[in-house]
Amino acid sequence: MNESILSLEDVAVFQQENMVLNDITLEVRRGEFVYLIGKTGSGKSSFMKTLYADLPLKEGKGEIVGFDLKSLREKDIPYLRRKLGIVFQDFKLLPDRNVNKNMEFVLRATGWKDQAQIDNKILEVLEKVGMKTKGFKFPHELSGGEQQRVAIARALLNDPELILADEPTGNLDPQTSVEVMKVLQDINKSGRTILMATHDYALLLKYPSKTLKCDGNKVFEVVQKAV
Template sequence: MSESVLKLENADIYQRDNLVLSKVNLDIQKGDFYYLIGKTGSGKSSLMKTLYGDLSLQRGTGAIVGFDLKKLKEKEIPFLRRKIGIVFQDFKLLSDNTVFGNLEFVLKATGWKDKEKIKEKINEVLDKVGMKSQYYKKTFELSGGEQQRVAIARALLNDPELILADEPTGNLDPKTSLEVIELLNDIHKSGKTILMATHDYQLIVKFKQRTIKCEGGKLFEVEQKATV
């Protein structure tokens, strides 16, 4: 029995008062990996923001990790975000804090109390992203790629049912972008569900996954052409 982690039906996506995507239908099952592509201004970011509660869903229906997006209340947003991991283009790390401190901050904010368990969890996620040996560094001392690895580790902290990656390679050079995508692919292979917005077509060709596209106010699945 497959399980929907994210389902939108006839959903209209607005950016303020502008309708940017109309009648969106999307069903992402547990264990899927989707790329979300489209030009700047095509609605990718607005769709992502609707999914993590930054923009409200005004028309149509939407459910994500057990939350009804149509009925989502302000006070429920933190609980929604505990069940999804969000990776942003600009990392959104606390720059004057250490790698460990950044992750500890999130765990404490989401109700973790036991010091030993916090330490164990942080070591576990840093190990997954290859940053365990750098736990003591301030994040401003890290390269862009290392900061994004820490941001991915942060997204994994509460064992999310879905990872939303919004242009995670947008600020990285091609080599580092490749490493970040390899990391996300490994995380996907371990059973995580991922929706990743990107404009980097090189990566999509290299690491083939299902692809959906925002264009002309619509969202549709793109057939991957076989590359010779």
């Protein structure tokens, strides 16, 4: 049941020719909620980018949602990303179309054809994040928290095995951060695995979970002390 969804062995992360992180060996199991913490510039984003193949894995062994990152070919990257839900700090919604059309764009780009199935799927994911009634709104008509909920809904469209959330609360105020966090917690409780990069330590205290830390060119698990 609790099989590995991400495993890295002796991995080094490069940004162009520069080695950002090295000697990473870790595992994330299906159904876990895992934080990735570390100061700005400690390599969290580069680490995430390596996981969704925005940066190539040049050194070490890495497997994610059944894909081998080392031998991954360019043409397989879209298939890998379909099994990953990626949530960015700055939402990355298309400003020229409403929420429903943002969702439809992703579904059509990933091979969905049937309009009724598309509409049902959009409604289903928006409902999960409490945005069912906002589908006709454009991104600029939504608050930051609402935009991030939509971005999370978008990440759920293809039923990903693993959600990579890169500072999903980075642009939000504390109250909204907690609301977005609750959405992520609910998604995790429904059985989805989440790896969330954050430097919001208040959230870690409020929702303690397995924590990886980026520090001194390494990524390692931190044991949280009982308060």
